[in-house]
Amino acid sequence: MPSANEPVLNSLFAQIEHAWEEHSDTELVEQLADQYPEYAEDLFAFFSAILSRDDELPAGAGAAAVRDTMAWLEEEHASARAERVGAPAPALGASGPSPPQDLLSFLCSETGKPPLVVINGMEDTTSELLDLFSRYPHVVPIGARRAVAVRAQRAHGVDPVRVRRKFDEAIPLAMAASRTGAYGAVPASYEELLDRAALPADVRARWLAFASDADTEE
Amino acid sequence: MDQPTTSGWPARNEERFQALMRLEDNPLAGHVRTAPKDDLPDSVLARAYRELWLAGRFEMANAVANRLFGGRPDLDSGEAEPEYMRWLLVTAYAYARKSPSREGPDLYQSTLRQILRALRGSQGAQAHTAWRSFCYDRLNDAWRERTRKDPVMVELEKEDPSSRQPLMLVDQAIEYPWQGSVAPDHEEELTAFLQDRLRAKAKDPLVAEIGLDQFFGDPSPIDVRDPERPDRVPLTERLNLGRFQVRRRKDKARLILKLALEEWTEHNPRP
Numbered sequence: 001m002p003s004a005n006e007p008v009l010n011s012l013f014a015q016i017e018h019a020w021e022e023h024s025d026t027e028l029v030e031q032l033a034d035q036y037p038e039y040a041e042d043l044f045a046f047f048s049a050i051l052s053r054d055d056e057l058p059a060g061a062g063a064a065a066v067r068d069t070m071a072w073l074e075e076e077h078a079s080a081r082a083e084r085v086g087a088p089a090p091a092l093g094a095s096g097p098s099p100p101q102d103l104l105s106f107l108c109s110e111t112g113k114p115p116l117v118v119i120n121g122m123e124d125t126t127s128e129l130l131d132l133f134s135r136y137p138h139v140v141p142i143g144a145r146r147a148v149a150v151r152a153q154r155a156h157g158v159d160p161v162r163v164r165r166k167f168d169e170a171i172p173l174a175m176a177a178s179r180t181g182a183y184g185a186v187p188a189s190y191e192e193l194l195d196r197a198a199l200p201a202d203v204r205a206r207w208l209a210f211a212s213d214a215d216t217e218e
Numbered sequence: 219m220d221q222p223t224t225s226g227w228p229a230r231n232e233e234r235f236q237a238l239m240r241l242e243d244n245p246l247a248g249h250v251r252t253a254p255k256d257d258l259p260d261s262v263l264a265r266a267y268r269e270l271w272l273a274g275r276f277e278m279a280n281a282v283a284n285r286l287f288g289g290r291p292d293l294d295s296g297e298a299e300p301e302y303m304r305w306l307l308v309t310a311y312a313y314a315r316k317s318p319s320r321e322g323p324d325l326y327q328s329t330l331r332q333i334l335r336a337l338r339g340s341q342g343a344q345a346h347t348a349w350r351s352f353c354y355d356r357l358n359d360a361w362r363e364r365t366r367k368d369p370v371m372v373e374l375e376k377e378d379p380s381s382r383q384p385l386m387l388v389d390q391a392i393e394y395p396w397q398g399s400v401a402p403d404h405e406e407e408l409t410a411f412l413q414d415r416l417r418a419k420a421k422d423p424l425v426a427e428i429g430l431d432q433f434f435g436d437p438s439p440i441d442v443r444d445p446e447r448p449d450r451v452p453l454t455e456r457l458n459l460g461r462f463q464v465r466r467r468k469d470k471a472r473l474i475l476k477l478a479l480e481e482w483t484e485h486n487p488r489p
Binding site: 010021047049050053061062068128 | 226228271272273274275276280283284287288289298299300304305306307308309311312322323326327330331334338339340343347348349350351354355357419460461462463465466469470473474477480
């Protein structure tokens with residue numbers, strides 16, 4: 001079944017999608033199904049899905065979907081904007097505690113700068129890397145956390161202690177959101193996290209070195 | 219056809235994306251709101267949303283998200299259907315049809331939220347290069363999160379001559395109250411109603427032909443000849459179609475029949 005853990009299947013999906021969009025090719029799916037019989041049903045299901053645009057829907061379902069989508073998009077935009085610029089989130093009905101900020105949201109909030117400016121100012125840092133650090137703080141070693149804090153201080157004058165504390169705050173949330181089994185996308189190690197960030201080799205090597213350096217740049 | 223980029227994304231889409239990103243805010247918002255769909259493919263909008271959002275151009279990102287997930291504002295009254303994401307809505311309904319909670323609308327909205335949020339994170343970095351595949355993955359994630367189980371393989375059945383049986387739509391309706399309820403003594407009348415609806419609603423005559431073959435009486439094999447009944451010609455052979463083409467039409471026929479069954483139930487409530 002489709003899963004982020006099945007790169008082969010995702011690659012086959014991409015091939016089918018490209019073949020359909022570029023050549024209206026309906027035969028590749030059959031060829032791939034023969035070649036990869038273990039994925040045949042997934043491939044047919046996916047192809048059927050991308051061809052289903054004109055299939056029947058219950059009366060009124062399309063209009064209701066648009067109406068519901070526009071309603072939550074309005075809330076989503078307001079909430080995301082508030083998170084990014086550090087403004088108070090608008091009241092959206094149910095009250096409750098504010099969701100905890102992730103690392104990048106925290107840095108944007110502290111600096112008042114948009115995400116790309118925050119990221120570009122920090123040496124050896126990419127949006128993918130910061131996003132992965134935010135999502136999986138429990139696999140980020142102390143040395144790497146310090147390196148992030150040092151870079152945030154150098155580039156934007158953010159208090160490094162607060163940056164390091166952000167990792168600790170985020171851990172319970174990240175652990176709660178961790179999934180296992182077929183849908184477990186949590187990196188098993190710091191090395192795997194760095195692989196996912198697809199960093200240039202020299203940058204990856206530096207982040208790897210920070211992991212084993214308990215006194216990184218301090 | 220144009221040359222793809224190294225990621226497999228068509229070069230024409232790269233050009234459209236670059237042209238879009240060069241626009242100042244007002245022209246960009248206007249273009250995103252009104253450009254014909256063919257000039258603004260979904261994958262271009264997806265990438266534009268991510269880049270605009272990361273660049274802090276939130277209002278522009280929002281305009282792009284509104285178009286991608288909602289549609290063109292001036293088409294609302296006329297079409298009133300998701301302009302780009304209808305295929306995902308149909309698929310969400312197909313998944314949900316297998317669930318007693320019938321959560322198609324909720325599943326669809328959960329999926330869109332997952333897509334939007336993933337676009338802003340590392341998962342979204344290459345989403346535009348295989349946009350449908352990316353959305354389909356998020357649909358499966360949303361399904362798992364809502365049901366805590368793997369998505370059923372909707373509409374696909376393994377070809378097994380020994381276990382081949384007609385789909386008992388009428389029996390299902392009696393057995394599962396969530397799908398509707400039908401008095402058994404109306405079975406003949408209901409069967410005629412469903413067959414009429416299938417013939418009337420199927421735009422492709424092969425959909426009706428395959429549906430009548432597969433769901434009423436003794437179904438033909440799809441692509442594997444049954445050694446015990448060699449006289450039954452598989453549909454792929456009889457209709458000169460690939461097995462996916464047959465399955466796809468069978469899926470469509472099933473959907474028409476299920477909607478017809480809902481219509482019947484609505485007008486003939488069981489006492």
